[in-house]
Amino acid sequence: MEKFPFIQFFTADWIQDTQVLTLDAKGAWIDIICQLWISPTPGTRTWNRREFQTLLRLRYDEELNQMIADLSRVAEVTMLDAKNAKVDGWEECTWITISSRRILRDARRLRSRKDSNKKYNDKRTRSKRQKNDPETTDIYQKSEVRKKNKSSGSPKAAPPERALFLANLLARRIVENNPMATPAGETQIQSWAYEADRINRIDGKPWDVIEGVLEWSQRDQFWRNNVLSMGKLREKWNQLSMQQGVAQISKRKSMLG
Secondary structure (H helix, E strand, O other), X not given: OOOOOOOOOOHHHHHHHOOOOOHHHHHHHHHHHHHHHOOOOOOEEEEEHHHHHHXXXXXXXXXXXXXXXHHOOOOEEEEEOOOOOEOOOXXXXXXXXXXXXXXXXXXXXXXXHHHHHHHHHHHHHHHHHHHHOHHHHHHHHHHHHHHHHHHOOOXXXXXXXXXXXXXXXXXXXXXXXXXXXXXXXXXXXXXXXXXXXHHXXXXXXXXXXXXXXXXXXXHOOOHHHOOOOHHHHXXXXXXXXXXXXXXXXXXXXXXXX
């Protein structure tokens, strides 16, 4: 999606749509809207339990259940447990996904505008080549046929939500460790998500284990400077998981005295 440093804010719509919310819920919702706008998947975002509690600055299950019920009036809220099954209460929630219909609609509009501009520019380029360089017309047309054949296949399935969450988590940890680092873009996040899916689906590593190794790699003084992509996490998995286990054993021993 095309990125902008601002978001359209329609005051009349805001007043009307949020009449059902308390002042606390309104404050949480405007903060979440900003999070959704800058998300690598604009309009929707997934948090784990701890991250969402930190975002809302709420500690008790009763408060969180009430806040989620309020937010459900203005957004689509999905809660999953550790086995990716839908749940209704915060007590069993491990992952929470919030989507804004307005931002999703704006994202589709921007993508449509971008695709239309690309088609227009491609058409102009093709017309210009055929007019000004007739000797290369056959070659150009062959390349167009190859491109068309390549794009006519079935679209690639989207990565699982847990994979997208891990990709976003790695992107955030990299920037936290090095504020001067260039944030990962949407294409890079998607690529990392597919790699995380391979770690789970092909390598057989559970999602919670992947998250644990990823978090440890970004805390370790050496590995945080070397694991800067999901591909590197997968490549160095054996070393990372072994050293993480050693570090955990050492920590337990030191705690026991």
